Amino acid sequence: MSGSAGDNGSGPRSRPTMRDIAAQTGVSPMSVSRALRGDPGVSEATRAQVLAAVKAFGYQPNEFARQLRTGGPTHVIALVVGHLANPFYAQFAVGVERVAAQHGTRLMIMSTNNDLANERQVINDLRARQVDGVIIVPATPDHRHLAELGGPGSPVVFATTPPNGVEASSVIVDDFGGMRELCGRLLAAGHRRIGLLRLNRAMWTGSERFRGFAAAHAEQGVRFDERLITEHAGDSHWAMRETRRLLRLSDPPSAVIAANNLMTIGALRAVRDAGSDITLAGFDDIEVADLFQRSLTLVTFNADQLGERSAEVLFERQRPRTTGTGDGERRPSGPPVRDVLPTKLISYGEPLRAP
Amino acid sequence: MSGSAGDNGSGPRSRPTMRDIAAQTGVSPMSVSRALRGDPGVSEATRAQVLAAVKAFGYQPNEFARQLRTGGPTHVIALVVGHLANPFYAQFAVGVERVAAQHGTRLMIMSTNNDLANERQVINDLRARQVDGVIIVPATPDHRHLAELGGPGSPVVFATTPPNGVEASSVIVDDFGGMRELCGRLLAAGHRRIGLLRLNRAMWTGSERFRGFAAAHAEQGVRFDERLITEHAGDSHWAMRETRRLLRLSDPPSAVIAANNLMTIGALRAVRDAGSDITLAGFDDIEVADLFQRSLTLVTFNADQLGERSAEVLFERQRPRTTGTGDGERRPSGPPVRDVLPTKLISYGEPLRAP
DSSP, X not given: OOOOGGGOSSSOOOOOOXXXXXXXXXXOHHHHHHHHHTOTTSOHHHHHHXXXXXXXXXXXXXXXXXXXXXXXXXXXXEEEESOTXXXXXXXXXHHHHHHHHHTTOEEEEEEOTTOHHHHHHHHHHHHHHTOSOEEEOOSSSOOGGGTTTTOTTSOEEEESSOOSSSOOEEEEEOHHHHHXXXXXXXXXXXXXXXXXXXXXXXSHHHHHHHHHHHHHHHHTTOOOOGXXXXXXXXXXXXXXXXXXXXHTSSSOOSEEEESSHHHHHHHHHHHHHHTOOOEEEEESOOTTGGGSOSOEEEEEOOHHHHHHHHHXXXXXXXXXXXXXXXXXXXXXXSSOOEEEEOOEEEEESSOOOXX | OOOOGGGOSSSOOOOOOHHHHHHHHTSOHHHHHHHHHTOTTSOHHHHHHHHHHHHHHTOOOOHHHHHHHHTOOOSEEEEEESOTTSHHHHHHHHHHHHHHHHTTOEEEEEEOTTOHHHHHHHHHXXXXXXXXXXXXXXXXXXXXXXXXXXXXXXXXXXXXXXXXXXXXXXXXXXXXXXXXXXXXXXXXXXXXXXXXXXXXXXXXXXHHHHHHHHHHHHHTTOOOOGGGEEEESOOHHHHHHHHHHHHXXXXXXXXXXXXXXXXXXXHHHHHHHHTXXXXXXXXXXXXXXXXXXXOEEEEEOOHHHHHHHHHHHHHHHEEEOOSTTSSOOEEEOSSOOEEEEOOEEEEESSOOOOO
16 A cells, blocks of 8 residues: 555655545545546536645546556557667667657666576566567577567567567577678688687577687688687677787787777777787777777677667567557567678778788 | 466467456456455455466566566666766766665666656656665756655656755765866966867856866966857767867967766767877776876766765655555755865876976
């Protein structure tokens, strides 16, 4: 039970509810609800009494609660990301938000910190809140628990990682092709010992980017040295230490590839500290890479565009329902799609050169 | 009305509601609700019938809707920020999220794009969703429309900007002191013509940082040249153009201060393109400033800590209510507080030097 009518004094109050209004006016919660909806079955006298109590309590007639009851659209979509601190997600969110705004819909962002328990809790929050749709960057490789993320009326789009064990649309990046192109260019320039700071192999991006690295080597008949490949979830401190270790090997690599933006930052710090002119490359764009005043080649894609496309796919999944009250109820439509965004190599400073 | 029971075929469905369950079972929505709550007034037979229909429809007994009715805590707080693309907000959110997690509470982020109309819409979303509290970086100088942001049971904390026209707690940065210290150091080093890329004067941070600039000049008896001061909401492209203009003046400044992180990035690009060795300084930390390989002094504060502190103040505002059902209803407590985070000067490369 919420704070009773007696709480309505000068002290702090808890959130007033429809029951408070009902208790105050002596009419049933159902009639309060009807009065607020403008239901003609409620007398003018009762309506006036209810409105006076609503005003006295500072009660907010809850449009959202009404939507929950009727199952209509809430005009809010959710974006579930891994780490808030990675600037990739910020750019991605900007793209999602732009398209959502075009559809008169607001964006709500929640983070999982790439943790399954957090992801489950966020899912519960979202189910309860019944958003109109969800764009998710999944935290773990198995997605069966995401099957009914937003409920049957609330489509889900997977971003950066295709769904595994569940049917849903996805918008991903050409992780394989981008890494294959980058690594192929390094090999073509004459590099034979290429270090790789790779992402966790259980992650889609981790396994795809590694597959591109291996494919480029196979295509040019070069065997890679396993000792130059090291694996991590991908943070800059770890990447700095690992790059330092690679530089100190008796037979060091002539080039190092970092498999994501944060690892590229760490690798840059290690080569700066070592005064090394090793060839450095990375996956993901870095907005201020032009200011590093050091040669660096990046496999880039437009994170903003990835967000836009994910939101477009989400809204395409919803088809306004023309029957009923005309309130624009939406429902998923058509088979799942998988969109793949291309990547582009960008060199800052000198382009990729021979060892 | 939502999809009727007849929709429960093989085709796509809209979100099932309690009314669907009621229609299917022939009991009233109120009784469905009672059955799901485990109300002893509902017969076992009815409960079994309701649960079977719930299963058939894939209906989610809505815990959140229950919370809305009872006014209990939702274990979700909201963070309302200006621009998602500014890395400051990402770091800030990480701090908020950490403290929220310690309180078993999830974080929901929404953005206003520093636009009043957007801010109003986000406020409506939040009122409807009745979060347990809101941390807001306000979009505009007048905050009266934010007075009852989360409703009376849902405290609000202003971050980076103190409330104006409304009573609320706030956690802000020592904008005045930080800029005064930076500018004082430049003057002490002998700089007499200091350019300033300032933020919009209607913003708290804009006016406070400018006040620090002016105070340092007054304290050292130096008059600043208005022609070296230029004002903007603060983006990097604008800052690049303005810095270029300052460098080309017949009597250019010997030092330039950029009043936020994005403007510092723009100024860095302009001085790099011009090959200028002008003294450059900025407000806000830049995570990769050590990689720019150029002398740069920054007024820094810990955005993560600003987020933590804002969340701590928010949770301090809530006092578990021990009377009632023991469901831990919370309510604001005590007078508003204002916390001010200190700043710290950090020099990359050479420390501030004479012109």
